[in-house]
Amino acid sequence: MSDEIGHAGFDDWLDATEEGEAYYLECDRGHGSLPPRRVCPECGSTALSEEPLPETGEIETFTVTHVPTPSFEDDAPYATAIAAFGPVRVTGQVVGVDLESIEAGMTVTPAVDVSATTGDRLLYLRVA
Amino acid sequence: MSDVRVAGVGVTPFGNVPERTGRDLFGEASIEAFEDSGVSRTDVEAVLYGNFMGELAEHQGHQGPLMAEAAGVDAPATRYEAACASSGAAIRDAVMRIRNGENDVILVGGAERMTNLGTAGATEALAIAADDLWEVRAGMTFPGAYALMAQAYFREYGGGREELAHVAVKNHDNALNNDKAQYQRAIEVADVLEAPLVSTPLGLYDSCPISDGAAAVVLTSDEYAEEHGLEAPVSITGSGQGGDRMALHDREHLARSPAAREAGEEAYADAGISAGDVDVAEVHDCFTIAEVLAIEALDLEPVGEGISAARDGRTIAGGDTPVNLSGGLKAKGHPVGATGASQVAELATLLRGDHPNSEHVDGATTGVAHNAGGTVASALVHVLEVRE
Ligand SMILES: [Zn+2]
Numbered sequence: 001m002s003d004e005i006g007h008a009g010f011d012d013w014l015d016a017t018e019e020g021e022a023y024y025l026e027c028d029r030g031h032g033s034l035p036p037r038r039v040c041p042e043c044g045s046t047a048l049s050e051e052p053l054p055e056t057g058e059i060e061t062f063t064v065t066h067v068p069t070p071s072f073e074d075d076a077p078y079a080t081a082i083a084a085f086g087p088v089r090v091t092g093q094v095v096g097v098d099l100e101s102i103e104a105g106m107t108v109t110p111a112v113d114v115s116a117t118t119g120d121r122l123l124y125l126r127v128a
Numbered sequence: 129m130s131d132v133r134v135a136g137v138g139v140t141p142f143g144n145v146p147e148r149t150g151r152d153l154f155g156e157a158s159i160e161a162f163e164d165s166g167v168s169r170t171d172v173e174a175v176l177y178g179n180f181m182g183e184l185a186e187h188q189g190h191q192g193p194l195m196a197e198a199a200g201v202d203a204p205a206t207r208y209e210a211a212c213a214s215s216g217a218a219i220r221d222a223v224m225r226i227r228n229g230e231n232d233v234i235l236v237g238g239a240e241r242m243t244n245l246g247t248a249g250a251t252e253a254l255a256i257a258a259d260d261l262w263e264v265r266a267g268m269t270f271p272g273a274y275a276l277m278a279q280a281y282f283r284e285y286g287g288g289r290e291e292l293a294h295v296a297v298k299n300h301d302n303a304l305n306n307d308k309a310q311y312q313r314a315i316e317v318a319d320v321l322e323a324p325l326v327s328t329p330l331g332l333y334d335s336c337p338i339s340d341g342a343a344a345v346v347l348t349s350d351e352y353a354e355e356h357g358l359e360a361p362v363s364i365t366g367s368g369q370g371g372d373r374m375a376l377h378d379r380e381h382l383a384r385s386p387a388a389r390e391a392g393e394e395a396y397a398d399a400g401i402s403a404g405d406v407d408v409a410e411v412h413d414c415f416t417i418a419e420v421l422a423i424e425a426l427d428l429e430p431v432g433e434g435i436s437a438a439r440d441g442r443t444i445a446g447g448d449t450p451v452n453l454s455g456g457l458k459a460k461g462h463p464v465g466a467t468g469a470s471q472v473a474e475l476a477t478l479l480r481g482d483h484p485n486s487e488h489v490d491g492a493t494t495g496v497a498h499n500a501g502g503t504v505a506s507a508l509v510h511v512l513e514v515r516e
Contacts, residue, residue: 007261010261033378034262034375034378036261041373041378060280060382061276061277061279061280061283061382062276062279063272063275063276063279063327063328063329063330064325064327064328065267065269065271065272065275065326065327066324066325066326066327066328067247067251067269067271067326067327068251068267068269069248069251069252069255069264069267069269070248070249070251070252071252071267072267073248075267078267080266080267080268080272080276081276082276082376082377082382088377089377089378090262090377091262091263091266091268091375091376091377092266093266093267104279104283115267120265122265122266122267123265123266
């Protein structure tokens with residue numbers, strides 16, 4: 001499903017991440033969240049600013065998916081992980097390491113690449 | 129405030145019947161519910177109906193009025209959508225309406241047609257219960273999301289695939305007597321451990337099947353039940369709903385279900401009971417780990433100990449608190465929009481004493497139903513009690 005019309009806020013975030021300038025949103029009371037968003041989900045503040053995402057994050061949990069949706073048919077098996085980057089966590093596909101050797105605690109950096117099935121851009125977590 | 133009586137229940141056999149439409153399934157469940165209740169269709173004042181993937185599976189939106197028609201009821205109807213907790217949400221609203229005197233008789237239920245989509249199509253349809261931008265686009269599937277929670281649980285509290293396997297074995301055992309269950313077949317721990325992996329650490333036998341089916345419940349006020357001399361010994365005495373952030377990665381806990389805890393605490397307080405009063409539970413075990421998270425969230429097990437409950441016999445038929453005597457979503461099946469209402473139907477018959485597994489809860493008076501949506505960003509909990 002390669003969209004001609006983008007997703008405001010989310011595509012901008014992918015663009016920035018592709019250029020090595022990933023960010024998160026911070027409200028005036030210091031809560032972190034991910035875009036696109038107009039309101040801090042934690043406190044309701046509408047004063048949000050873009051802050052640089054820490055360069056590295058840590059895998060908290062992961063899974064290797066063998067039965068994908070049709071949109072990831074040619075990507076499977078692949079690993080999906082949740083990694084913490086300072087005040088926010090993100091979900092992405094793990095690359096740069098054998099699927100068997102992925103562990104919680106591994107250090108990752110965010111990267112944007114395309115799905116083998118659809119050619120759509122998505123977030124990858126690259127193991128250093 | 130009126131007591132809310134479960135006047136009658138109806139559930140279709142859950143299973144793989146790709147040719148059957150949602151309206152056919154709900155029509156059948158409603159016939160059974162009306163026959164069971166002795167309530168006249170013309171007395172129904174509202175139809176509240178849960179459904180999740182009707183647009184994808186049947187190219188059908190606006191299902192409320194369609195399903196009222198299928199049930200032969202001429203009353204205003206609304207569809208509820210809260211992913212796999214859709215009919216749980218419908219039940220909560222029905223309870224509120226009857227309590228506040230708005231309605232005396234409500235037909236509430238749900239249906240889902242899924243197997244016509246095939247495994248890949250149904251996997252894709254289920255995935256949209258997650259955050260499309262941040263989760264689905266990263267390749268997260270529904271089993272994948274629960275796998276992330278399972279892995280986080282093992283890391284935080286211990287346990288592993290073998291303990292989870294006992295949950296599947298238990299629920300298959302419970303389904304053996306349930307004619308409406310999708311799988312009436314015993315399995316062993318080894319079967320679960322040797323099954324193909326879906327999303328590590330979860331395998332095929334850790335997962336509920338893709339199912340078609342419907343459930344319907346006729347709820348009435350106490351006054352209506354008295355006036356019409358209904359045989360309706362079970363009441364819904366507590367209702368609670370909890371919510372959480374949509375994406376799993378935005379939650380405070382990856383190995384707990386705070387929304388279910390919130391819903392459970394609210395429902396217990398509403399009914400004036402505590403977890404210790406619960407004799408039997410039907411919980412949302414779409415994956416084996418989901419049952420573990422559910423019984424901990426409902427305080428039926430301390431946090432970190434739910435993983436051993438099935439293995440050590442605490443939640444089996446004949447255990448302290450039997451969980452999922454229907455077979456659960458795992459063996460009974462999980463037509464998502466029908467699930468919450470079917471749990472209430474199972475519990476009501478267990479407590480009435482006319483369920484094939486009622487012998488395991490002889491003398492039981494209090495049951496709890498837990499219905500979860502997505503990765504538990506929505507949770508609905510209901511307490512059922514025998515009132516006579
Ligand atoms: Zn804030």
